[in-house]
Amino acid sequence: xxxxxxxxxxxxxxxxxxxxxxxxxxxxxxxxxxxxxxxxxxxxxxxxxxxxxxxxxxxxxxxxxxxxxxxxxxxxxxxxxxxxxxxxxxxxxxxxxxxxxxxxxxxxxxxxxxxxxxxxxxxxxxxxxxxxxxxxxxxxxxxxxxxxxxxxxxxxxxxxxxxxxxxxxxxxxxxxxxxxxxxxxxxxxxxxxxxxxxxxxxxxxxxxxxxxxxxxxxxxxxxxxxxxxxxxxxxxxxxxxxxxxxxxxxxxxxxxxxxxxxxxxxxxxxxxxxxxxxxxxxxxxxxxxxxxxxxxxxxxxxxxxxxxxxxxxxxxxxxxxxxxxxxxxxxxxxxxxxxxxxxxxxxxxxxxxxxxxxxxxxxxxxxxxxxxxxxxxxxxxxxxxxxxxxxxxxxxxxxxxxxxxxxxxxxxxxxxxxxxxxxxxxxxxxxxxxxxxxxxxxxxxxxxxxxxxxxxxxxxxxxxxxxxxxxxxxxxxxxxxxxxxxxxxxxxxxxxx
Amino acid sequence: xxxxxxxxxxxxxxxxxxxxxxxxxxxxxxxxxxxxxxxxxxxxxxxxxxxxxxxxxxxxxxxxxxxxxxxxxxxxxxxxxxxxxxxxxxxxxxxxxxxxxxxxxxxxxxxxxxxxxxxxxxxxxxxxxxxxxxxxxxxxxxxxxxxxxxxxxxxxxxxxxxxxxxxxxxxxxxxxxxxxxxxxxxxxxxxxxxxxxxxxxxxxxxxxxxxxxxxxxxxxxxxxxxxxxxxxxxxxxxxxxxxxxxxxxxxxxxxxxxxxxxxxxxxxxxxxxxxxxxxxxxxxxxxxxxxxxxxxxxxxxxxxxxxxxxxxxxxxxxxxxxxxxxxxxxxxxxxxxxxxxxxxxxxxxxxxxxxxxxxxxxxxxxxxxxxxxxxxxxxxxxxxxxxxxxxxxxxxxxxxxxxxxxxxxxxxxxxxxxxxxxxxxxxxxxxxxxxxxxxxxxxxxxxxxxxxxx
Numbered sequence: 001x002x003x004x005x006x007x008x009x010x011x012x013x014x015x016x017x018x019x020x021x022x023x024x025x026x027x028x029x030x031x032x033x034x035x036x037x038x039x040x041x042x043x044x045x046x047x048x049x050x051x052x053x054x055x056x057x058x059x060x061x062x063x064x065x066x067x068x069x070x071x072x073x074x075x076x077x078x079x080x081x082x083x084x085x086x087x088x089x090x091x092x093x094x095x096x097x098x099x100x101x102x103x104x105x106x107x108x109x110x111x112x113x114x115x116x117x118x119x120x121x122x123x124x125x126x127x128x129x130x131x132x133x134x135x136x137x138x139x140x141x142x143x144x145x146x147x148x149x150x151x152x153x154x155x156x157x158x159x160x161x162x163x164x165x166x167x168x169x170x171x172x173x174x175x176x177x178x179x180x181x182x183x184x185x186x187x188x189x190x191x192x193x194x195x196x197x198x199x200x201x202x203x204x205x206x207x208x209x210x211x212x213x214x215x216x217x218x219x220x221x222x223x224x225x226x227x228x229x230x231x232x233x234x235x236x237x238x239x240x241x242x243x244x245x246x247x248x249x250x251x252x253x254x255x256x257x258x259x260x261x262x263x264x265x266x267x268x269x270x271x272x273x274x275x276x277x278x279x280x281x282x283x284x285x286x287x288x289x290x291x292x293x294x295x296x297x298x299x300x301x302x303x304x305x306x307x308x309x310x311x312x313x314x315x316x317x318x319x320x321x322x323x324x325x326x327x328x329x330x331x332x333x334x335x336x337x338x339x340x341x342x343x344x345x346x347x348x349x350x351x352x353x354x355x356x357x358x359x360x361x362x363x364x365x366x367x368x369x370x371x372x373x374x375x376x377x378x379x380x381x382x383x384x385x386x387x388x389x390x391x392x393x394x395x396x397x398x399x400x401x402x403x404x405x406x407x408x409x410x411x412x413x414x415x416x417x418x419x420x421x422x423x424x425x426x427x428x429x430x431x432x433x434x435x436x437x438x439x440x441x442x443x444x445x446x447x448x449x450x451x452x453x454x455x456x457x458x459x460x461x462x463x464x465x466x467x468x469x470x471x472x473x474x475x476x477x478x479x480x481x482x483x484x485x486x487x488x489x490x491x492x493x494x495x496x497x
Numbered sequence: 498x499x500x501x502x503x504x505x506x507x508x509x510x511x512x513x514x515x516x517x518x519x520x521x522x523x524x525x526x527x528x529x530x531x532x533x534x535x536x537x538x539x540x541x542x543x544x545x546x547x548x549x550x551x552x553x554x555x556x557x558x559x560x561x562x563x564x565x566x567x568x569x570x571x572x573x574x575x576x577x578x579x580x581x582x583x584x585x586x587x588x589x590x591x592x593x594x595x596x597x598x599x600x601x602x603x604x605x606x607x608x609x610x611x612x613x614x615x616x617x618x619x620x621x622x623x624x625x626x627x628x629x630x631x632x633x634x635x636x637x638x639x640x641x642x643x644x645x646x647x648x649x650x651x652x653x654x655x656x657x658x659x660x661x662x663x664x665x666x667x668x669x670x671x672x673x674x675x676x677x678x679x680x681x682x683x684x685x686x687x688x689x690x691x692x693x694x695x696x697x698x699x700x701x702x703x704x705x706x707x708x709x710x711x712x713x714x715x716x717x718x719x720x721x722x723x724x725x726x727x728x729x730x731x732x733x734x735x736x737x738x739x740x741x742x743x744x745x746x747x748x749x750x751x752x753x754x755x756x757x758x759x760x761x762x763x764x765x766x767x768x769x770x771x772x773x774x775x776x777x778x779x780x781x782x783x784x785x786x787x788x789x790x791x792x793x794x795x796x797x798x799x800x801x802x803x804x805x806x807x808x809x810x811x812x813x814x815x816x817x818x819x820x821x822x823x824x825x826x827x828x829x830x831x832x833x834x835x836x837x838x839x840x841x842x843x844x845x846x847x848x849x850x851x852x853x854x855x856x857x858x859x860x861x862x863x864x865x866x867x868x869x870x871x872x873x874x875x876x877x878x879x880x881x882x883x884x885x886x887x888x889x890x891x892x893x894x895x896x897x898x899x900x901x902x903x904x905x906x907x908x909x910x911x912x913x914x915x916x917x918x919x920x921x922x923x924x925x926x927x928x929x930x931x932x933x934x935x936x937x938x939x940x941x942x943x944x945x946x947x948x949x950x951x
Contacts, residue, residue, distance in 0.1 A: 011794075011795070011796045011797065012796065012797040013608055013612075013796065013797075013798070014608075014612065016612070016615075016616060016619075017616050017619075017620075017831075017835050018619070025838070026837070026838035026839075026840055026841055027583075027836055027837070027838070027841065028841075029581065029583040029836055029837055029841055030581055030837060030841050030844050030845040030848070030924050031844055032844040032845070032847045032848040032851070032924065034847050034848060034850075034851035034852075035847070035851070036739060036846070036847040036850040036851050036854075037850070037851070037854050038711075038739060038740065038850065038873075038875070039711065039873050041713075042711050042740050042741060042873075043739070043740065043741065044737070044738070044739055044740055044741050044742060045741055045745065046626040046741065046742055046744065046745050048623065048624070048738060048839045048842075048843075049623055049839075050620060050623055050624070050834060050838055050839040050842065051620075051835060051838065052838045052839065052840075053835055053836075053838065055583075055585055055836060058585060058589070058832065058835045058836050059585055059588075059589060061835070062589040062590075062592075062613070062828075062832055063589065063592070065608070065609035065612055065613050066589075066592045066594035066595050066609050067594065067609065068606075068607075068608040068609040068612070069594040069595065069598045069606065069607055069608070069609035069610055070598065070603070070606035070607065071593055071594045071595070071596070071597040071598040072593075072597035072598070073593030073594065073596070073597045074593070074594065077598075077599070079599060079602070082599055084597075084599060085505075086505050087596070087597050088505060090549050090552065090553060092591065092596075093553070094552070094553070094556040095763070096761075097556055097557060097559075097560035098560060098563070098763060098764055099761035099762065099763050100565040100566045100567050100579070100761070100762065101563055101565060101566060101762060101763065101764040102566055102571075102573045102574075102577055102579065102762050102764070102899075103577060103762070103764050103765030104573050104575070104577070104901050104905075105564070105566070105573060105764075105899060106894060106899075108894070109563060109564035109894070109899065110563050110564075110764065111562040111563065112558075112559040112560050112561065112562030112563040113563055113764050115559055115562065116559050123543055126541050126542050126543060127541055127543070129539070138635040138636065138639070138766060138767070139635060139819070139820065139821040139822070140820065140821060141808070141818040141819055141820045141821065142635060142639065142818075142819075144818065145674075145677065145818055148677065149673065149676055149677055152676065152677065153676070174809075174820075175807075175808035175809040175810070175811075175812045175815070175820075176808050176818050176820050178808075178812040178813035179808035179811075179812060179813060179815040179817065179818035180818040181813065182813035182814070182815075182818075183646070183677060183678065183817065183818050184677035184678065185677045185678040185679055188812075188813040225531070226529075226531035226532055227531075228531050230533070231533055231536075255541075256538065256539070256541055257529060257532060257537065257538065258532045258533070258536045258537055258538075258539065259536065259539050259541075262535075262536040262539065263533065263536055271821075273821065277505075279596045279597050279825075280597065280598065280599040280600075280821075281595070281596060281598075281767075281823075281824055281825030281826075282595050282596075282598045282599065282600075282601070282607075282609075282610040282613075282614075282824040282825050282828065283598075283599060283600040283601065283610065283614075283632070283633075283785070283821065283822055283823075283824030283825070284600075284633070284635075284767070284821040284822040284823045284824050284825065284826075285635075285766070285767030285821070285822075285823045285825060285826060286821040287766075287767075301673070331673055331676060332669055332670075332672055332673030332676070333666070333669040333670060333673055334670060334673055334674075335635070335636060335638060335639075335670065335765070335766065336638070336666040336669075336765055337764070337765050338764060338765060338766075339765070339766055340635075340763075340765075340766035340767040340768075341763055341764040341765050341766055342761065342763035342764070342766060342767050343766070343767055345556070349552055349556060351543070352544065352546070352547055352552050352555065353504065353546055353547055353549065353552045354502070354503050354504070354546050355502070355543060355544055355545040355546030355547065356540075356541050356542075356543035356544070356545065356546075357502035357545065357546060358501075358502040358503040358504070358546045359503075359541070359543065360502070360541075361501060361502040361503045361506060362503050362506070364525045365503070365506050365508060367525055367528055367529075368508075368513065368516055368517070368520075368525055368528075369516075371516075371520045371528055372516040372519055372520055375519045375520045375521070376519065387531075388528050388530070388531070390528075411603065412605070415603065415605055415606055420603065420606060421603050423602070426809070440503065440505075440506055441505050441506065441507065442507070443507035443508070443512075444507070444508065444512040444515070444516060472605050472606075475605035475606050476605070476606070476608055477604075477605050477608055477792045477796055477798045478605065478792040478793045478794055478796070479605065479792060479793055480604050480605070480790050480791070480792050480798045480799075480800050481790045481791055481792070481793075482604075482790065482800050482802065484790060484791075485788045485789070485790035485800050485802040486788070486802050486803055486804070486805075489779070489786075489788050489802055489803060490788055490789040490790075491615075491618060491629050491630075491779070491786055491787070491788050491789075491802075492615070492618050492619040492622045492623075492629070492630070493615075493616070493619040493789075
């Protein structure tokens, strides 16, 4: 019996660690014969029932688990809005060069860190058409929240803190946008999209007023469509004293195509794990640098990197590690110093590898791939808003749903065809949405194979839609019971009472 | 054919021609008509690309401008600690199947991630002796801020009391986050936390605290509960192997930085926010949670669950905005704990504590030096010297020894007068490191060099 007494009432793909363990099994990774001198009142009384395993067991366990995953390294992973491009291996090796550094080290011992970060800030500013960059946010959502704090500080500086209580988001926005706004204490107003998939400009103007702090816009939007009246949108927000936030999730479409700063955005975040090829790590880590125009700089998180004429670097705070008595207008600190630096090193390595021409080619090829794939599918699948997309596009499986197979069924059918499914049921404004982003690193043969798979599935829907309800049948496991998982949550392995 | 500018691009010129023809255009630019003409095709002013060999050399040159922690005696620690990482940790966690997957939206092809995260939750729940652990927050700092926001939601109160001995980076993030929903953050010395709970959403205590001092959490939790507030404990994973963990202390939400569990320091990130709570609070919890279920055949499997808390479903009513998290770091932490086991984890924790106590005794014997903690400490302590902490830190740096001064920990003049250094020990602290530090401090104390004090 397992040490914990955990039982396995049903077959399992791979035992849990606790089911593999036996008391007395352990490796010798760290050894200490010392006796720690801890006052009795503080000593752990609770049992510490961690599994005891040998290294070979642990290696096999995690190797087996990894083999149950689909990944970019194993195949095409066309999750819309996620930019699952190839993640170059040299980036990981570059990051390892900076692994043994503590964020509380002196700037004097970390000149290479500061030089890299400073150059990265410069490159991101040039790509986005912004003036200054904060590397602190650790993901897109944290960057949204950071930017909204910046908005709040900006309005407060102008004596309008109490007045500007609302953030406007389009109905096509990522869920993080309204969630960030609410978390930042704002009321959220949602405006609808028009028939061409743009923000409805009249609806936006109707929602705007002098109580608006800002507007959050993804461009290209979550339909994969470039906002056709983006400058008018930005002008309308600015006309009432609001600020325009750019959600940079779809920046992979814009490298050298256009700069958000030239379109009227006041700031934009970058998901470096999307556009700049850093691995998504089964859900994270990412990094979300925030790029702003000069008028928002005073409010950016501290500290800032300063470059001296002699090529040396330091932080702007008076004594490098001390928070100054006043932060000036800065919102404070989101993450000590430079955020997820290990992720940022990977992005920097990618940008230096590709250079300007390679980055421009990246967006060209991403747009080419999406439009090609759409050309192959148009006719058999209905396009949600049928105009030229950028780097991704959204289909609606509503016609298939009427024949008995939903977007979810089609997604599961793709698994049996050997592909990771697209994003489904997002954006929320499209019924039975299928959001497909092929990225620039899939060869034409793979794009064709993916299109062929989706066309075969369309045929199946026409002839035997019900057969898709059983999909997937070739994955490690069949469809899972999510309802009972939520109704009677089991959130850790079970131990006997 | 022309060479691609992006070395990872697969397309030949023929491919591109065929694809453009299928679309019905002659060039990609014809697909960009929605982009305002006056803002189309800017020159970016970026450097040209490099070969992999060139870029590797460039990164090595940059890295050579740093002094790595391992380049000399190293005593900086706190939230982020230099610890031994077993070889199997990166070998497993950085397998492409984990590294290059994303959020397990499609559970049938993501069981590796989901089970690994479920096991992480289980291991952390055991270590912290808490009911529920989520799949990760960004880092310790954002976990503290999210804990405060969760307490505000759960109690309907907007005042948060935090101990001044909570790590300064966490307090800074908490203050910054709190500007959004205008939560009132009150900082008091840890000794006054119990007396400050009235009207608070939560009381936040760190044990062991930022300076390594052991803190009696029970009276703080009791006082918080008597006042209708929650008790949030900031803790450290290795300490929990030896010290009574948050659950039995009466803590409602336990948070901490998970980096010491096999994750590289990497100048501050990516790391791991540990977030745990009592079962009764789980529907107020931020972030993803993996849960166990079965498939249609009855085979055990795992899914993301309780998702109606999350932004992609609940939008502005979500418990948090977090989407991308630190799943890979959670997998690293689980692999680390699985490899070390309970005895290995205790051994690593004991090594840090024992070496810190031995180092403290040795330094305290030097005239003019004293240990400045307010009580017993765990695996780090503060050292007070005549020359002051900032000057000592800089003088030691001149000698290739890296320590942290306490100056950064004090804000807006509070607790001024403490100008010490903090010395963290772990299993990587060697006898030679200790000798080097003791010798240098002894020499500096004898020299009494006034110039050092500036």
